[in-house]
Amino acid sequence: MARHVIAKVEELDIGKSKLVKVAGRDIALFNVKGEFFAIANRCPHEGADLCRGQVVGLAEADEPGKVRMTRHGELVRCPWHGWEFDIRTGKSWCDPARTRVKSFDVSVAKGGALTEGPYQAETFPVSIDEDYVVVEI
Amino acid sequence: MDTAVTQQRSMLSQLGAIDCDVHPDAPGREDLLPYFDDYWREIVTTRDVDRLELTNFPTRTKPFFREDWKATEGKGVEKLRKNLLDPYGLKYAILNCVTAVHAIYDPYLATAVCRATNDWLKAEWLDRDPRLRASLVLPMQNPEAAVEEIERFADDKRFVQVLTLCMGEMPLGRRTYWPVYEAAQRHGFALGVHAGSAYRHAPSQSGFLSYLAEDYVHQVQGFAAQVGSFVSEGVLGKFPDMKIVLIESGVSWLPGQMWRMSKDWRGARIEIPWVKESPSALVRRQIRMTTQPFDAPRDPAELERIIEHLDCDDMLLFSTDYPHAQFEGEAAIPAGFPERLIDRLVRENALATYPRLED
Amino acid sequence: MDQAVLDKNTKADAKLGIVDCDIHPAFGSPAELAKFLPVRWRDHLADYGQRSANPVVGTLPYPRMTPGNGMRRDSWPPNGGPPASDLAFLQEQLLDPLGIEYGILQPLAAGSSTLNQELGAAMCAAVNDWQLDKWTGPDPRLKASICVTQEDVPAALAEIEARIGDRSFAQIAIPPRTIEPAGRRRYWPIYEAAEHYDMPIGMHSAAYGQHANSGAGWLDFYIEEHYAFSHSLQSVVTSMVFEGVFERFPKLKLVVVEGGFAWAAPLMWRLDKQWERMRSEVPHVKRPPSEYIRENVWFTTQPIEEPENNRHLLDTLRWVGADRLMFSTDYPHWDFDDPRYAFKVPLSPTERVQIFRDNAKRVYRLP
Ligand code: FES
Numbered sequence: 093m094a095r096h097v098i099a100k101v102e103e104l105d106i107g108k109s110k111l112v113k114v115a116g117r118d119i120a121l122f123n124v125k126g127e128f129f130a131i132a133n134r135c136p137h138e139g140a141d142l143c144r145g146q147v148v149g150l151a152e153a154d155e156p157g158k159v160r161m162t163r164h165g166e167l168v169r170c171p172w173h174g175w176e177f178d179i180r181t182g183k184s185w186c187d188p189a190r191t192r193v194k195s196f197d198v199s200v201a202k203g204g205a206l207t208e209g210p211y212q213a214e215t216f217p218v219s220i221d222e223d224y225v226v227v228e229i
Numbered sequence: 230m231d232t233a234v235t236q237q238r239s240m241l242s243q244l245g246a247i248d249c250d251v252h253p254d255a256p257g258r259e260d261l262l263p264y265f266d267d268y269w270r271e272i273v274t275t276r277d278v279d280r281l282e283l284t285n286f287p288t289r290t291k292p293f294f295r296e297d298w299k300a301t302e303g304k305g306v307e308k309l310r311k312n313l314l315d316p317y318g319l320k321y322a323i324l325n326c327v328t329a330v331h332a333i334y335d336p337y338l339a340t341a342v343c344r345a346t347n348d349w350l351k352a353e354w355l356d357r358d359p360r361l362r363a364s365l366v367l368p369m370q371n372p373e374a375a376v377e378e379i380e381r382f383a384d385d386k387r388f389v390q391v392l393t394l395c396m397g398e399m400p401l402g403r404r405t406y407w408p409v410y411e412a413a414q415r416h417g418f419a420l421g422v423h424a425g426s427a428y429r430h431a432p433s434q435s436g437f438l439s440y441l442a443e444d445y446v447h448q449v450q451g452f453a454a455q456v457g458s459f460v461s462e463g464v465l466g467k468f469p470d471m472k473i474v475l476i477e478s479g480v481s482w483l484p485g486q487m488w489r490m491s492k493d494w495r496g497a498r499i500e501i502p503w504v505k506e507s508p509s510a511l512v513r514r515q516i517r518m519t520t521q522p523f524d525a526p527r528d529p530a531e532l533e534r535i536i537e538h539l540d541c542d543d544m545l546l547f548s549t550d551y552p553h554a555q556f557e558g559e560a561a562i563p564a565g566f567p568e569r570l571i572d573r574l575v576r577e578n579a580l581a582t583y584p585r586l587e588d
Numbered sequence: 589m590d591q592a593v594l595d596k597n598t599k600a601d602a603k604l605g606i607v608d609c610d611i612h613p614a615f616g617s618p619a620e621l622a623k624f625l626p627v628r629w630r631d632h633l634a635d636y637g638q639r640s641a642n643p644v645v646g647t648l649p650y651p652r653m654t655p656g657n658g659m660r661r662d663s664w665p666p667n668g669g670p671p672a673s674d675l676a677f678l679q680e681q682l683l684d685p686l687g688i689e690y691g692i693l694q695p696l697a698a699g700s701s702t703l704n705q706e707l708g709a710a711m712c713a714a715v716n717d718w719q720l721d722k723w724t725g726p727d728p729r730l731k732a733s734i735c736v737t738q739e740d741v742p743a744a745l746a747e748i749e750a751r752i753g754d755r756s757f758a759q760i761a762i763p764p765r766t767i768e769p770a771g772r773r774r775y776w777p778i779y780e781a782a783e784h785y786d787m788p789i790g791m792h793s794a795a796y797g798q799h800a801n802s803g804a805g806w807l808d809f810y811i812e813e814h815y816a817f818s819h820s821l822q823s824v825v826t827s828m829v830f831e832g833v834f835e836r837f838p839k840l841k842l843v844v845v846e847g848g849f850a851w852a853a854p855l856m857w858r859l860d861k862q863w864e865r866m867r868s869e870v871p872h873v874k875r876p877p878s879e880y881i882r883e884n885v886w887f888t889t890q891p892i893e894e895p896e897n898n899r900h901l902l903d904t905l906r907w908v909g910a911d912r913l914m915f916s917t918d919y920p921h922w923d924f925d926d927p928r929y930a931f932k933v934p935l936s937p938t939e940r941v942q943i944f945r946d947n948a949k950r951v952y953r954l955p
Pocket of ligand 1: 138
């Protein structure tokens with residue numbers, strides 16, 4: 093387990109996603125209402141890049157024609173066949189038990205705190221005053 | 230008679246088999262006249278409402294009346310007894326009267342003919358043999374009247390199902406029909422969807438077909454469209470206690486459609502968010518199919534594979550599709566049908582599908 | 589039960605050299621096509637538009653699930669323009685990484701569904717020119733379709749005659765939703781020419797037609813329409829068999845495109861049974877329908893069916909036959925199949941070569 097600094101907080105707006113390559117993995121990083129989440133980038137269906145999917149809410153209905161939208165910005169819809177994944181957990185909406193992508197622990201830390209300790213910034217220059225997204229792999 | 234035939238016969242009677250698709254002779258005007266009131270008697274006589282037979286389902290043609298059965302002496306119930314009820318030792322036979330009533334445009338005439346047909350079924354068939362059960366013929370052209378017809382027969386438990394066609398005016402999932410389903414569910418009727426087209430629309434996306442053989446092949450498309458419609462319009466979730474029986478559908482086309490719909494649902498479910506489970510799961514819970522015809526490969530060993538693809542031991546209901554020429558001799562149960570499911574096939578599944586049917 | 593997800597062992601065989609039987613090229617802008625149209629029709633389009641049986645103008649009556657009328661979200665070229673309108677990006681995203689040796693172009697904006705048939709013929713000719721100019725010329729991996737107006741048979745024949753000498757064209761394309769069933773005699777001259785020139789007829793699912801998309805009327809949802817596409821293909825096969833097309837043109841090759849293929853086996857069983865039952869109605873059909881299909885018809889694989897239990901697809905493959913299947917991606921549409929991962933069951937090396945390459949090479953006569 094190591095912690096990797098993968099992005100500056102300010103480079104990823106709310107509702108946006110980004111592909112990061114870290115420790116040999118492709119990871120899709122999302123900013124959900126100011127919170128950061130990271131899941132494996134590769135869709136388990138046919139391999140599309142989830143970082144290129146649409147960030148959406150959850151459409152639900154108990155009655156035909158009576159639809160409500162909840163959980164705005166918390167799901168990503170695969171750019172190919174549209175399977176929805178919960179950005180927080182990596183679980184697919186349609187088959188959460190069996191169809192899921194790995195999700196990674198993400199935290200935000202000040203650059204100052206990152207200069208010491210077990211952090212790996214790899215090719216990433218860290219400056220003391222800014223906030224960074226850190227993923228644990 | 231060879232031993233296999235004798236065995237199948239005695240097995241069916243031992244198990245108390247329920248035949249879920251038996252066709253009475255389609256009634257003509259002469260048959261129905263006693264059951265019309267004076268206005269409608271005048272109308273059907275003066276305006277030549279006579280031979281009520283669907284072009285798409287012509288019951289008097291060769292494929293629709295097996296030669297050996299046709300040759301039997303007698304008519305009506307008597308003939309049915311000789312050909313089917315006695316030799317197969319059936320506990321029940323469910324009569325599905327497929328007539329041109331579905332194709333009539335005038336909603337009031339359609340209603341009158343439905344009412345007469347149901348009264349005729351009761352008097353000429355149900356009252357004459359205790360083994361007979363029937364489907365109510367409904368005027369789907371007039372959903373309000375269809376509901377009334379369900380209410381009219383709610384207390385006669387010998388009517389166990391309401392009947393419509395796989396190719397009518399509109400996809401059957403439409404809300405227009407929901408009051409009919411509400412009434413059917415409330416009284417414990419199953420919804421029977423039978424092969425046949427009212428020719429409101431061409432049976433193919435390229436128009437009307439030249440031959441009856443092609444037309445019959447196309448019934449599958451009608452059934453498949455209805456399965457898609459029931460799933461996506463939310464009918465299955467809305468009326469969870471009503472089983473939908475696909476009658477004379479061919480069976481083996483369904484797994485492929487379930488696979489496709491379930492795949493598509495994962496990506497397209499936002500179009501129909503009220504469908505919260507995969508279409509396959511919904512279909513397995515609520516859709517049932519009669520087993521003649523069963524479009525299976527020549528090798529009986531392959532049948533078990535199709536049953537495995539259906540992956541639902543409750544789905545199949547035994548039927549002969551009498552008097553249509555679907556199978557040779559007495560081999561009503563498709564060759565290769567797994568032993569372990571026979572009980573369910575010939576009896577248990579029907580009892581679970583038709584709550585009005587008493588064990 | 590298996591998972592409906594990637595099997596790590598299903599590896600791409602990059603060296604194989606795949607034939608993709610379904611690629612949809614797009615115009616960068618309408619002007620691209622206008623260049624190939626006579627002034628008379630350019631003016632007509634500007635003044636009256638292109639009328640079709642689609643009830644709404646400029647978009648689809650069953651809205652798709654993704655922008656661009658159902659495109660893969662990652663398929664917009666970085667240099668602008670709609671998906672599959674930029675050759676360089678098509679090469680970069682599709683042909684090169686997936687090892688596609690040949691790709692069959694299936695233009696969807698052709699004139700075959702245009703109600704004004706004279707305009708339709710002009711559109712078809714223009715689309716055919718455009719395919720050569722923009723696609724097959726610059727990248728010979730791509731093969732064009734001779735788009736024709738099947739409802740105006742003499743015009744279709746003239747277009748076939750005009751193009752047939754150019755081996756950049758690999759098939760004659762007509763939509764499956766013809767006005768009359770595809771086996772009817774009015775279309776036979778097209779089949780006769782196809783057989784004569786040994787060109788397959790490609791029938792690709794069409795988004796609109798002049799008859800309802802089910803025998804019970806128009807369906808309500810896209811998820812229903814999407815499956816009903818396969819029905820139009822089933823009707824083509826049924827009609828061509830029962831009208832005796834393959835009896836009359838025994839060497840005719842028919843490719844049905846974009847309907848999946850799990851339905852093909854039950855259809856063959858049903859056709860054989862009904863043929864036996866009603867043989868005297870169709871005395872001109874001499875053999876069981878499945879025999880014609882096994883000689884004259886091929887099915888492209890996309891959108892591939894995905895059973896909950898992956899292994900059930902093995903039965904389907906056995907029933908349909910690997911010799912009848914040809915791989916297709918449907919790029920750049922949302923229901924795209926990736927050759928590396930579409931089949932979630934193991935294929936034998938022979939099946940793999942047949943489905944991904946050799947069947948198509950033979951059918952389209954590719955070197
Ligand atoms: S590749 Fe993601 S849904 Fe198919």
